[in-house]
Amino acid sequence: MTEYRPVTAHVVERLQNILGARNVSCDADKLLTYSRDEVQGPFWKDGCLAEVVVFPESTEDVAALVRLAGEERIPLTARGAGTGLSGGAVPARRGIVVSFEKMNRIIELDRENLTLTVEPGVVTAEINRAAVDAGLLYAGDPCSGDASFIGGNVAENAGGNKVVKYGPTGSHVLALEAVMADGSVTWFGGKRRKDVTGYDFVHLLVGSEGTLALITKIVLKLLPLPAEVVDLLVPFPDVASAVAFVPRIVTEGKVLPASIEFMDRRSINLTERFLNTNLPYSDAGAHLIIQLEGNDAESLADEYERIGDLCLAHGALEVFVADNRNSRDKLWKARKSITESVWAFHPGKNVNEDVVVPTGAVPELMRRLDEIVTRAGSAYVVFGHIGDGNMHVTAAPAPEEPDRESILHRIQDELYDVVKSLGGTLTGEHGVGLKRRDAITRFLDATQIDLIRRVKLAFDPQNILNPDKIVPWE
Amino acid sequence: MTEYRPVTAHVVERLQNILGARNVSCDADKLLTYSRDEVQGPFWKDGCLAEVVVFPESTEDVAALVRLAGEERIPLTARGAGTGLSGGAVPARRGIVVSFEKMNRIIELDRENLTLTVEPGVVTAEINRAAVDAGLLYAGDPCSGDASFIGGNVAENAGGNKVVKYGPTGSHVLALEAVMADGSVTWFGGKRRKDVTGYDFVHLLVGSEGTLALITKIVLKLLPLPAEVVDLLVPFPDVASAVAFVPRIVTEGKVLPASIEFMDRRSINLTERFLNTNLPYSDAGAHLIIQLEGNDAESLADEYERIGDLCLAHGALEVFVADNRNSRDKLWKARKSITESVWAFHPGKNVNEDVVVPTGAVPELMRRLDEIVTRAGSAYVVFGHIGDGNMHVTAAPAPEEPDRESILHRIQDELYDVVKSLGGTLTGEHGVGLKRRDAITRFLDATQIDLIRRVKLAFDPQNILNPDKIVPWE
Structure with a gap:
């Protein structure tokens, strides 16, 4: 050590x-x-x-x-x-x-190259706004975006609500200025859209949780801003029917939406209580949010009608179209407040998971999750980025339960087994950090664990940058 | 050593x-x-x-x-x-x-998860076809795709004609089975669409040119196949007007085409001779190819008419619409044959560059390139993926020129200075390998060169995997 x-x-x-x-x-x-x-x-x-x-x-x-x-x-x-x-x-x-x-300055918005250069302490939502003000899109959209810093998003390779179409934070990073463990300062990447000059250290630093270098400037890629955006809120009678519907959006609907989000009934109910608001059909078994974008209002309308019809043909109770700023804001506020509402009404220690499986395995994951948690005698909440197979699970045994700790442990243990057997892994967007450091050995083999340590020490031979993270070191 | x-x-x-x-x-x-x-x-x-x-x-x-x-x-x-x-x-x-x-088997096309699992020896075009046969898109499209293997595409992070919209090969790689330098076999990544469980070694291996591990299986991401594709072939009177037009496609046209390709007059003339064919307006100063896609024929037609009008308003001589298989194939055959036609008519040693600059710097690059090569008394050909700022330059002094070697050297030297001063770099898609190993030190600083060596040795302590590549080792 x-x-x-x-x-x-x-x-x-x-x-x-x-x-x-x-x-x-x-x-x-x-x-x-x-x-x-x-x-x-x-x-x-x-x-x-x-x-x-x-x-x-x-x-x-x-x-x-x-x-x-x-x-x-x-x-x-x-x-x-x-x-x-x-x-x-x-x-x-x-x-x-x-x-x-x-270090919270937006340094430059380069309209010619469609890039935004920022310091790591800029709040993510400010970046979204700066892009929109220039008629452009920064496609990173973590639920914590109103508070999180872009530096943290990069360090954790934050996901969020638009990964289905646009990829996680790393997909938007073109270049990083970094201070290395010896104090030298260097730029990885640049404003160029391709680069194979040496190893891709830009995307190795993304998601490395501050263990390889300290990031001091970030060049983000911007995109044309879609002229039209519409969100569909689609209640289903139960989890199974909602989950089973998701792959049809791409395979039969032939579109890649910007978002496909899932909320179970408990998620909806908690966020309604937390925000003191009402959502339609909040007693439905589950809701999907499907976000569609386009430049042409008419063809987007055709598209959402087609997707809406497909929903109704496969068990949806209703399709609500949020096509103005107000209704869209209300919907997303509810979605983005679920995590906080879970904390508010289930305080203390819970299992808060961020597992990810191949999208085709989500139905099986949901069945097995329900079995595991029910067998353990616990309540649970599940919501998340179902379009990428990334589900947030909170198991919350009753506070008066004497054996809470071991119930939580058992649920986690069984859930990890299932996730692994389905070709999934430990964390889709929250990162390993300290929380999942010991669990990582269930998902990565000895070769990879060892490689993480060796690459870490290649960057940081004294092991001073955020030590003891990601993999066990002792 | x-x-x-x-x-x-x-x-x-x-x-x-x-x-x-x-x-x-x-x-x-x-x-x-x-x-x-x-x-x-x-x-x-x-x-x-x-x-x-x-x-x-x-x-x-x-x-x-x-x-x-x-x-x-x-x-x-x-x-x-x-x-x-x-x-x-x-x-x-x-x-x-x-x-x-x-090792040339297509192992599995997974329609549920939209993935294709292949061995490294599968020809890229076979992968494109396998996806299309399933109504899906594999978006990798290197010009050498009819011959290249997917393993080589991954090892070099090959670019090609659809990077503007879809990114280079690495954007389509979800997982790799790799044999490490000690002979252990491991899977990096999986069929999941997000993963922050440890460092992103998948995308470190992509583009590492066989220096870190040997890749034995590849899981590729597939996408919905756009129902409609159209290519615009747009002649401009000169290089300057073609190049100046490119950014307007995104900023004023508000679309992100699948391709934006550039060919100067000499490229067109060489490929015409090589293929014994004729392209329209082949005496024009330069041509752009703009590929647009969509699911709805009508709105795609609106889109290409809008882009076509924009072309004509900014100096294009004509806009040819290739909207059927035949005309599109002919066009792309011409584009993809340029490299071979350059070799055929300018055999022997030439400067064959793969530089990349921020897209906004392309006009300046082209002006400076012309100055440099003209001053050196050489002919040249320039074409490439202008939508990503990645230009292929071949300088070909007359064969009878006694001092060919030093002319080529001077052109390369001056071109690299210009590329660097414009925020560009050495190679956008062809890789460093041996060819650019010594030039890389002009573009990466000592910190990064050293880091490449240390990371290489973290993966391959005995330095047996493709040694002496990417950076100087002696």
Whole structure:
């Protein structure tokens, strides 16, 4: 196990000299706040407390503090908005937490090359807005987008609601400025749309959770903004009929929607209570959201009518068309609030999973999930990005249940077996971080686990960048 | 410099025991053939001669021969169809060439998950056909597709004609079965559409030119097949007006075509001569091909009329609409034959470049290119994937020119300076291989060159997989 040195008063002083006193904090409340993300109540959090939090304002700041950490052999953990769901930004081995909140400039919108260059601390929704204001689309759309930073999205390769058509965050990243573990600064990629000059390190850094380098600038790819967007909200009598319908959208409907989302009845009911709102047919067994886009209103109308008819022909109870800003906003607010509403009404420790299976295996996953959780005597909520086979499962045994811990453990254990047997894996978009670090060995073989460690050390020989993450290190 | 052992008679015998005598060849003609790709006449080829060529038939064969090469410390170079344009499959340090031509099965077309699982030796065009036969689209479309193997496309991250809309080969790769340098076999990725379980090694292997592992199976992503496709062939009076028009397709036309290709007059004339055919307006300064797709014939017609009008409003001489199989095939045959026609009429050593710049920088690149080559007193041909900023440049000084070598050198040198100053890079789709190995240090800094070496050795500590490629090693 790598030995690290503590953050001494002398180190704090050196950090203050580099960053200015205003950008270095040892305040106890701040240390606690900046040592947490949105993972609910895990056992591993207590020991993971930052010794100092720093707020660099420039790439030069970051390079200087990485050099200092290297000389002093102190862990450095990069942090975005703290909206992560894997403990990726939690300082597992203490040391320095690097908050990117002050590196929050949109540097350039390049209309000629359809790129947006930003610092990592820009809020995702600001990026979406900046693109729209220029008549363009940034297609990243994580549910946490109103709060998350783009740097965190890149570090975790965040997914979200438009992966079906546009791919995850990594699909939109053309280039990264990075500070390497030795403090050198380099640009991977560029504004060019193709590049095979050497290995694809841009997309190795995407999703590497701050373990390989610190990202200080990001060049994002923008797309033409579709002129017309429409969302269909489609209630089905039960989970099985909703789930069985999904593949027909592509195979029979012959379209690739921007989104295909799934919400079970419990998800709908929780988000209705949380937002104090009503959704149509909220007692239906499950709802799909299908988002369609186009440049031509008429042919989009033809398309959504065709898809709507297909829904009704295969068991949908109704098809609601949200084609104006207001109705679309209401719908997506409900969808995006499910995670928070689950936390609100099922506080404390639960199983919060982010499993992903081949889309064709979703029906079987849902059947087996129901068996597993029912057999364990627990309630559960399931929703997610069904168009990519990525389902968020929260199992929540009754609070008065004496054996909660072991019920949760059993559910997780059996669920992982099923996911693996279906050709799926541990996490589709939330990342491994600390939360799933030990479970990863159930999904990746020894060759791959070892390769992760070796590549990590090729980038970071002293193992100071966000150590002890992704795979077990001890 | 890594020391390797020669292929002795004993090694050949062991190879025969593993693969069967029919799958091991030391025939002099074969050794020569399997030591070359389609790079024309470079100085470095003579020393690069395979000592033995092997034809594995299964993953187990590959694993066994990698183990043998590791024990004996003999270089192993993977080879597809030999259509490469970078010397990627040329055995720089001799040893064993591994031809994948006998691993050529389409293993599974999974209609439910929209995937195609293949061995690396399947010809790309066969994959395109298999998808179309199932009413689906495999969007990879390299110009060499009638001959190239999918394994080579993956190893080089081949681009081609549909990158504008669909991305390069890597965008279509969901999973890879790979034999690692120690002979272990592992699957990276799966049929799932998202995956953040560990680092993205799938897309690190894509484009790694056989230097990190040997790929033995590939899972490709398929898409719904657009019902309607139309190609516009648009002559412009000169290069400048054609090039200046390109960005308007997206910004004013508001569409992302499947293809935007560029051919200068000389490209057109060479391919006409080579194919003994005529293209309309072949004396025009330049042609664009714009491919549009859709599911609805009427709205596609609206779209191509709008784009056609936009062309004519910005200087196009005419807009030819190829909307049937016959006219489309003729057009693409001409486009795809340019490289061969250049070789046919400008044989011998030329500058064959694959530079890529941000799309907005293409007009400046073209102006500077013309200056450079004209100043050097050479002829040149330029064509390529202008929608991605990826231009293929062939400078061909007159054969009787006494100082050809130094003219070519000067053109290349000046072109690289311009490309770099425009934010571009060395190779967009052909790869680095041997051809560009020494030039790469002009485009990547010392940090990145060093990182390529370290990551290579993290995968392949003995440096036996396609050694001496991508970056200088001595």
